[in-house]
Amino acid sequence: MTGLDFIALLPLLILAAATVIVMLAIAIHRCHALSAALTFVGLGASFGSLWISACRVPCKVTPLLLIDRYSLFYMGLITVASLVVVLLSYGYFEKLDGDHDELYILMLVATLGSAVLVSSNHFISFFLGLELLSVPLYGMIAYTRRRPLPLEAGVKYLVLAAVSATFMLFGMALVYGALGTMRFDQMATQLVLPGFDPWLVIPGLTLIITGFGFKLALAPFHIWTPDIYQGAPAPVAAYVATISKGAMFALLLRYFYQIEAQGQAPVMTVFAVIAIVSMCAGNILALLQDNVKRILAYSSIAHLGYLVVAFQASGQLAIIAVGFYLVAYFITMLGAFGIVAVLSGSAGDADSLSDYRGLFWRRPVVASVFTLMLFSLAGIPVTAGFIGKFYIVAAGASVAMWSQIIVLVVTSAIGLFYYLRIVVAIFSDSAGSADAGPAIALPGSVALGFLTAALVFLGVYPQPLLGLIRSLPPG
């Protein structure tokens, strides 16, 4: 480790320091606003330090971490998303009784774990990052512990994360046993040599994919998702839906890119099946739901399925498609859960479809933002989601994955129906009073305003972001 390494590691170090500072601040003076503000500043400083690190990349910090433009980009995405979640959490938890300060510590640790994940280059850092991300999430999901649903969701997530970590570990052990290395960049060279045992590598990779499948909530490993999303407090659900999945997906792309798995037919077949099953399951099961958070959960399953389609199309277009789609997915999911968060009161989350009936006539701005988010999820033009979906289809078409594209097109059309159900509810006549309810706290409005602006800007003028993503080789 040299001084240069520390500069490259600056975003991670700041996150770690911010965790300690918030913890000390809580020990000295317990104050929700102060903890949230310190967390916000810490995340902001970490985001700002990305530009300092950018001067030193690419840089291998020990064999464990590889800090390059790719990991910095995803770190930036993760920290900005965390900033948004902090803003949403402040307004959300302020309405509830009890102490909320520890949530921010957990969130900072989870963000640190995600940042380690996107920069890992080794099974050890991979697993470290994974656990750093998962363990705080148990606490975050069950944070409003006096309510029954969050507690149940927290325990479910604990069991699930433990199981997926076990799969992952066993898979890593098998791959290590066959190849004799845990470094991603060395695996590729080992894989081209003859003499390794494919009967260790293929099951190993399959187990690792299973682990990924659990964490990304890809079908058929998706069963937990709706329960967790429904149970978790809305800002935490936003965190699980975006940051936790986004970090895993960025790692998935880098790992399989580095070991050049695009050439391995069995591995790609597994992904093709996963993508098709996820798109179908997510979009069709969402039709049966009446709870907005559950609808969003199934929708996120489908969206991860779309991402896997893009992931399989190797090459530049796939990297652009995945990168752009992840950004669009982050914006829309944060926005959608953000709406749920700002509308929720002390009685419970506003997640039943009837809570949204006539929303447009009570709160036109909030309702318009939600409608835009839903249109983006449905992939309607002038939103980031449309450009993202366009790139995914383009990436798939460039390598002629027609069966998956047809499934994507057909299931998106089905998906339209449940997004429209929410839109219909929003615009239907409100049966009750025209009472707008309490005003939305400033942090929440700032967060939603930022997300809406980003959504429309990327939908109309995606060029700057596309240019940035183009300059990020994941290897």
Add this chain to the structure above:
Amino acid sequence: MNLLNIVLALPAAGFLIGLLLPKGNAGVARTFALIVSLVTFIASLGLLAPVMANHAAMQWVTDVPWIASPNIHYHVGLDGISVWLVILTTLLTPICVLLSWNYIRQRPKEFYIFLLLLEFGLAGVFCALDLFLFYVFWEVSLVPMYFLIGIWGYDRRIYAAVKFFIYTMTGSVLMLAAMIYIYGRAGTFDYPAIVGMLNSGSLRFGSAEQLPLFLAFFLAFAIKVPLFPLHTWLPDAHGEAPTAGSIMLAAVMLKMGCYGLIRFCLPLFPNAARQSGNWIITLAIIGIIYGALVAMVQPNMKRLVAYSSVSHLGFVVLGIFSFSQQGADGAVYQMLNHGISTGALFALVGLLHERGHTLEIKHYGGVATAAPWLAVAFMITSLASIGLPSLNNFVGEFLVLQGAALSYFPWAVWAAIGVILSAVYMLWFYQRLFFGKMPEAVKTHVYDLKAREWLAIVPLIVMMVWMGTAAQTFLPSITAVNARILEQSKANVEFQVKLRNEPNRAEASVEPESIHVR
């Protein structure tokens, strides 16, 4: 910033500024919408001059890069067909505002700004010259229409709006996939560039490619037209939409499908289009007769007019796929005619509904006594819709029938049955509404046209007479563009015929793979 961009920007700016208008104040909202749409209409008239001077070439072209990779441009322009459709859109928007003046009492601000957004999307569809941009406008026009039906419609509005949205979206997503495929082959979304490549032979779609691509585009357009048997969303959407929604839907939105067929399907996939011509025409003729027969027995005024649209638009498809100059000219002319006369029919039905508060025909009767001028306006519009000589539809139907007869005579015979049936259902419809015994409700509620309503209806009636008597104002520019489109679609076929040295073009187009071996 040329005039076309201004015409596009005005309603978009109106939409954005309209968001800031005070909530619930109908007076401000409708005045604002009327001013914006009138200014847009006047500005759009200025688009005509250069197009009239040079019919076939694209005018008012703006081409600026939008997204670098894939290469997407903001590329718009107008030729002798699209200019008329843009003007049709801008003409009908202020008329819709006038007709909604007192009718829309709930949430007026939202209604009018959605109407302006709709105008923006529809006008954009007709001038987009980049496939991606075309798709964007296509979808942008879908969203406000969905809200117009879903919020201000009648009882079953939600069902109708969702059905409309999902039908259209399903077709258009397939079209998007086909566009991306074309991009993969041509390396550009630029429509003139792609047509240029096809004409010069540097880009060829083999039959294995052409047919699926054609079908993907065709399905999106046929749903929108709507062609039998994909028409089932239309009566629901019309039956539930508010007056302005019905007018814009029938008069302009259905034309998006027709326009797409003639602008994209024919020049881009000539072989597949000709190969599929026979069964498409069969569907069109079924639509003409079926639509007319079903219209005859509708108890609901709006559904009756909706089914008559299915019938009329069958003529448009028949004209386009007859692959003759007259047929294509008639089809385009019929697109404009249908916009004017069916727009007027929906307007008048809307006025009746405003008075009688029901769409059921059986609740009316003897309206001619209660509202003689309304009856006159309705009579002229009905006669135009039937195709009476000296009114607009006659010219279009005549040209379509002539074109169909030149291609294959029995088609014209079958289609002519539709013309006869249209007289049956329209006159019977008129008789039931305006003559006979007058129910008490009609006597007390139905009053004659007011000044504002005159203002909305008269321009349409003037257009009916003008287009019926002075078709030469419109036809030369349409003919010039159609000639070029037919030439483009023929070029490919003839090329094959020569190459394969086979007289039967249908057989030749089955195996166009050989063209790659050039």
